[in-house]
Structures are given as structure tokens and as C-alpha cells.
Amino acid sequence: MRVVIAECSVDYLGRLTAHLPLATRLLMVKADGSVLVHSDGGSYKPLNWMSPPCSMAEIAPTEDETEEGVQSVWLVQHAKSEDHLRIRIHRVHHDSAHDLGIDPGLVKDGVEAQLQALLAEHIETLGTGYSLIRREYMTAIGPVDIVCRDATGMTVAVEIKRRGDIDGVEQLTRYLELLNRDPHLAPVTGVFAAQLIKPQARVLAEDRGIRCVTLDYEALKGMDDTESRLF
Amino acid sequence: MRVVIAECSVDYLGRLTAHLPLATRLLMVKADGSVLVHSDGGSYKPLNWMSPPCSMAEIAPTEDETEEGVQSVWLVQHAKSEDHLRIRIHRVHHDSAHDLGIDPGLVKDGVEAQLQALLAEHIETLGTGYSLIRREYMTAIGPVDIVCRDATGMTVAVEIKRRGDIDGVEQLTRYLELLNRDPHLAPVTGVFAAQLIKPQARVLAEDRGIRCVTLDYEALKGMDDTESRLF
DNA sequence: CACTTGATTTCGGAG
DNA sequence: CTCCGAAGTCAAGTG
Incomplete structure (x- = not known):
């Protein structure tokens, strides 16, 4: 350089x-x-x-x-x-x-993919009795981040974002509409999970009957560490 | 620094x-x-x-x-x-x-200005037989980007935008109304030329009899280069 | 002031 | 390879 x-x-x-x-x-x-x-x-x-x-x-x-x-x-x-x-x-x-050499590159932590992995591993964060069905559940209009079941056996579609914005709610709404057409799954409810949920997004989501959950990345990671230490 | x-x-x-x-x-x-x-x-x-x-x-x-x-x-x-x-x-x-001082900052030449220059040089892009009358044709309500003549000798007013939006159509409409009051020019037709024309703007323009032309900046520049290499 | 939109976006991943 | 979406996006314009 x-x-x-x-x-x-x-x-x-x-x-x-x-x-x-x-x-x-x-x-x-x-x-x-x-x-x-x-x-x-x-x-x-x-x-x-x-x-x-x-x-x-x-x-x-x-x-x-x-x-x-x-x-x-x-x-x-x-x-x-x-x-x-x-x-x-x-x-x-x-x-x-100056001769700098090849850079080993950036190691990122805490992006959407990691949030999804952590939440999938600790799906009970959404409530007691929740169980994971599948991550990246494919649909015709794209993959749903997480599909799981609540304590009553009802199907729940989860959209995960680092920052929860209006468009994330719209995305989840489209998935819900599609999933609810499937008699095997319906009725499907929605959870909008993000580290930070914008007030407008929260209003829109709740107006549509979508539950909003704020994700605590550190806490999720902490649970992960604690669990792995037990083994 | x-x-x-x-x-x-x-x-x-x-x-x-x-x-x-x-x-x-x-x-x-x-x-x-x-x-x-x-x-x-x-x-x-x-x-x-x-x-x-x-x-x-x-x-x-x-x-x-x-x-x-x-x-x-x-x-x-x-x-x-x-x-x-x-x-x-x-x-x-x-x-x-090092003491760099305050930077005077970047001066951007609008893409619109360059599009106008390129289209004026290659006015036949609008159709065979088109000929340029004038760029920046002054009127009481402002300059018309390009005024030209089509193959039949009809006057054509061209409004150029990087992104073709509703307000660009409104602007051209005002120019057309004014120009059509001039018996030397009338009847004057309009062309709305932009790199990207928003669907709403296209509908409005075509409803008013204004032709929409999508400009390919790279292609225009390519024509320019080819031509300059010939000389 | 917040919100929206474009960018010489850049960057990464999936198909 | 291209297409698509996210980004510690940034930055400018608009209501």
C-alpha cells in the first residue's frame, strides 16, 4: 500500500x-x-x-x-x-x-443468521412449551426464518430481524397469508422477533395480531454458553 | 490527520x-x-x-x-x-x-445535464428523422430541456430526468401548454425521457399523449465514444 | 425533527 | 455466473 x-x-x-x-x-x-x-x-x-x-x-x-x-x-x-x-x-x-500482506479478514458476530440460530436453539424464549418445527421453512415466496409450535400445538411463523422495521412486518404478513392457505398448517400465528423493534413496526404488527418479541442477543448467547458448559 | x-x-x-x-x-x-x-x-x-x-x-x-x-x-x-x-x-x-485543512468538498455534475448533452447529440435516438432545434429552450416559465423536430416537421418538446417521476410529467405538461399557444410552434408534442420512468408517471404521461422514452445512459455514451473515435 | 429514498452504494450468499 | 437482500449502510431531500 x-x-x-x-x-x-x-x-x-x-x-x-x-x-x-x-x-x-x-x-x-x-x-x-x-x-x-x-x-x-x-x-x-x-x-x-x-x-x-x-x-x-x-x-x-x-x-x-x-x-x-x-x-x-x-x-x-x-x-x-x-x-x-x-x-x-x-x-x-x-x-x-508499505507491505501489508493479505488480511485475514473480519469476523462478524451478532448478525441475523446468528440470531436465527440462537433463537432456534432456544425457541422456548418465545414461551413455555414452544418447540421448533424447522428453520428456513421454504415457501413459494421465500423462506420463513423459523416455523415452530406453541404449547397448544398451534403453528407459529417467526420472522427475525436485527432491526425490526415496517418492511419486516410486511414480509411476515405475506408469509402468514400464504401459510394460512395450507389446511395442514392453518391457523398460523406470527411472531416478529428483533433486537430492536421500531414503534411503527410494533403498532403495525400488533394491529395485525402479530406478537412482537425483543431479542436480547447477549442473553441468548449467554444461555448458549451456559448450556455448552454443562456438557 | x-x-x-x-x-x-x-x-x-x-x-x-x-x-x-x-x-x-x-x-x-x-x-x-x-x-x-x-x-x-x-x-x-x-x-x-x-x-x-x-x-x-x-x-x-x-x-x-x-x-x-x-x-x-x-x-x-x-x-x-x-x-x-x-x-x-x-x-x-x-x-x-498532517494538517489537511477543511476540504472544499465534492462538486457533482448532475447526471441530468450529461443525459441532456448526450441526447441532444444523438437526437435520432427518439426516432428516425429527428433533428435538434435547441437545448435549454427558454420560455417564460423556465427552460425546456430540448426542443426538436420529428420526421414530419412537427415540433417536439423533451423533458429529461434521471428518474422520471410525476412532477417531471407535470413540468413538461406546463411547457407544452405554453408552447402550444405559440402559432409558430404549434402543434407541439411531448417526450418524457428518463433513465427510469416510474409506472405512475408513465400512466399520467401517456394519458396526456406524452410519449415516454427510457434512456440508456451507457448506450448513449457508447454511441458518443464510437463517433468520437471516427474523427 | 423524523422519515423516505438513492447510492460511482458495498458485500455476502443462494440458485 | 447473476440475482437478491442486508448493511455498524451513508447522505440528501422532503414533509
Whole structure:
């Protein structure tokens, strides 16, 4: 990886046209040729960039550019389209290269898939006497996260989200409508389970007779740990 | 902005739990306290990060951490939540700070402007025999994007949008009403051209006798490139 | 202010 | 391979 701090102006020509006036910025050139232009603020998103696959060439400035004080020009060309980035460098404050090697990558925890696995393992969290029928219960319109049975033997469809929003309720509603057409399953009730349920989603769900359950990821994981420690 | 290249491991605790094993990475500390952890690949998205508002503190490693070879620990705490990032630094390869100043920010050239230029250059996209009269045809209620003539000599007013919505149809309708009052131009027909036309807008437009044309930006640009290569 | 929508979205998984 | 949905999405516009 090459890291450059330089006074530069940037032009992007591709899906849109964008321009960055002359200012001091950080330029990051990654091993795959991709380039990131960062300012000293904002979010994690660069002001401008070129995604791989692409290649970077350092070319001589034109006469006009030289007159404007351009020292060097970086031309970053996308490999599979006409998209390109033209970085005009006026002054370099820092320039260094470093060998970082391949990154082992991020290990994520607590995403929807894990919530589903944990809830499936501890389905009694939804109430005493609940038993799991199936995870990822396939239907014509997609898989229902969890299908289980309550203490009375009634079928329950569970939709799991990290953040419970309106569209999650709509999704569960569609599943319920479909499942209730199946005489073997009907009547099927719904549970909307999420780490955080938005008030609007809760109102909509309860209005449709769907029970809302807030999932405590840490607690579920704790139950998991306790259980595994017993064996 | 501070730029550090270091062997480090990273743990994020917040909306989710994430871990980065020990490896050499670039750490960027921005003026607002936000921190970005980049590897030498991937896209513009960092492996891990903390968004502002947040604060960074360099603390002493615990005894256990020292034994594992941790030289220093960065604790990045989000100001408005419990989210935090813990960066354990094992070895520093590079560490430098730079004053970048406030960035003037990105100037985006609207896609609409480019679509207009491309369509004006390739007005025959609307049909055989079409010829351009004028771009940005001024009227009392604003400029009409494109005014042209079809094969039969009839005047055609074109409204161009990136996303064709109801209000774009309304706008074109107002122009058409005005232009049709001019005996030199009348009768004037309308074309609503957009990269994506919303169904509601299409229904409204066609109900008013306005033709809808979906613009293929890539194709138009391709025509442009082919043509310029011929000269 | 919250809500909605687009993004040079990116990223991952399933078919 | 493409298609589809989630994201610590972010960011801008709108009511």
C-alpha cells in the first residue's frame, strides 16, 4: 500500500462527473490498484475513489497543467469500463509504501443468521412449551426464518430481524397469508422477533395480531454458553 | 490527520460484534476523532471504523495484553452510544501527522445535464428523422430541456430526468401548454425521457399523449465514444 | 425533527 | 455466473 499526502485536484468521469478542487488530501493506493481520496473528516467513505479492478499510471502533466502548477498526474483507469479518475498533484507532503500482506479478514458476530440460530436453539424464549418445527421453512415466496409450535400445538411463523422495521412486518404478513392457505398448517400465528423493534413496526404488527418479541442477543448467547458448559 | 501503519488486532463492540485478527493495517485518525482501519485491498470501505462523533484515547495495555506483545491500545469511544473500537497495537511501522485543512468538498455534475448533452447529440435516438432545434429552450416559465423536430416537421418538446417521476410529467405538461399557444410552434408534442420512468408517471404521461422514452445512459455514451473515435 | 429514498452504494450468499 | 437482500449502510431531500 502506498500512502501519499498531497495538494491535489481530482476529476472523476464515469457513471457521473465529479470534481474536487485543489486541497490537501490523503491518497491511498492499494495493492490491487484501487485508489482512495480521503479528506480529514466526513465518514468512512472517501471523497472520491476507483474500485478494483483498475490500474494506476503516473503520467507527465500537459503544458497547460504544468503552467497551473501541476507536478504530476495520476490516471486511474477502471479495467472493465470507461470510468477513470484523474488526480492532478500540485505538491507532495508525504509519500511512503508499505507491505501489508493479505488480511485475514473480519469476523462478524451478532448478525441475523446468528440470531436465527440462537433463537432456534432456544425457541422456548418465545414461551413455555414452544418447540421448533424447522428453520428456513421454504415457501413459494421465500423462506420463513423459523416455523415452530406453541404449547397448544398451534403453528407459529417467526420472522427475525436485527432491526425490526415496517418492511419486516410486511414480509411476515405475506408469509402468514400464504401459510394460512395450507389446511395442514392453518391457523398460523406470527411472531416478529428483533433486537430492536421500531414503534411503527410494533403498532403495525400488533394491529395485525402479530406478537412482537425483543431479542436480547447477549442473553441468548449467554444461555448458549451456559448450556455448552454443562456438557 | 494521523496515519499509522501497524500490526494490530481490532475489536468492535456496538451494533454488532466484530473482530480482526493480528495483521498489518493502515490506521487513519481524522481530525474529528473518527478512526478507519484499512487493509491493502477490498473496496473503499474500511475493515472496521468508528464514525464521528467519537473520541480516541491511547491507553496502556493490561498485563495480559503486554504478555501477548501488545505495545499500545487505542480505545475509540462513540460519543452518543456504547459503541467502541479497541485497537491493540503490536508493532508500529509508520506514524505521521498532517494538517489537511477543511476540504472544499465534492462538486457533482448532475447526471441530468450529461443525459441532456448526450441526447441532444444523438437526437435520432427518439426516432428516425429527428433533428435538434435547441437545448435549454427558454420560455417564460423556465427552460425546456430540448426542443426538436420529428420526421414530419412537427415540433417536439423533451423533458429529461434521471428518474422520471410525476412532477417531471407535470413540468413538461406546463411547457407544452405554453408552447402550444405559440402559432409558430404549434402543434407541439411531448417526450418524457428518463433513465427510469416510474409506472405512475408513465400512466399520467401517456394519458396526456406524452410519449415516454427510457434512456440508456451507457448506450448513449457508447454511441458518443464510437463517433468520437471516427474523427 | 423524523422519515423516505438513492447510492460511482458495498458485500455476502443462494440458485 | 447473476440475482437478491442486508448493511455498524451513508447522505440528501422532503414533509
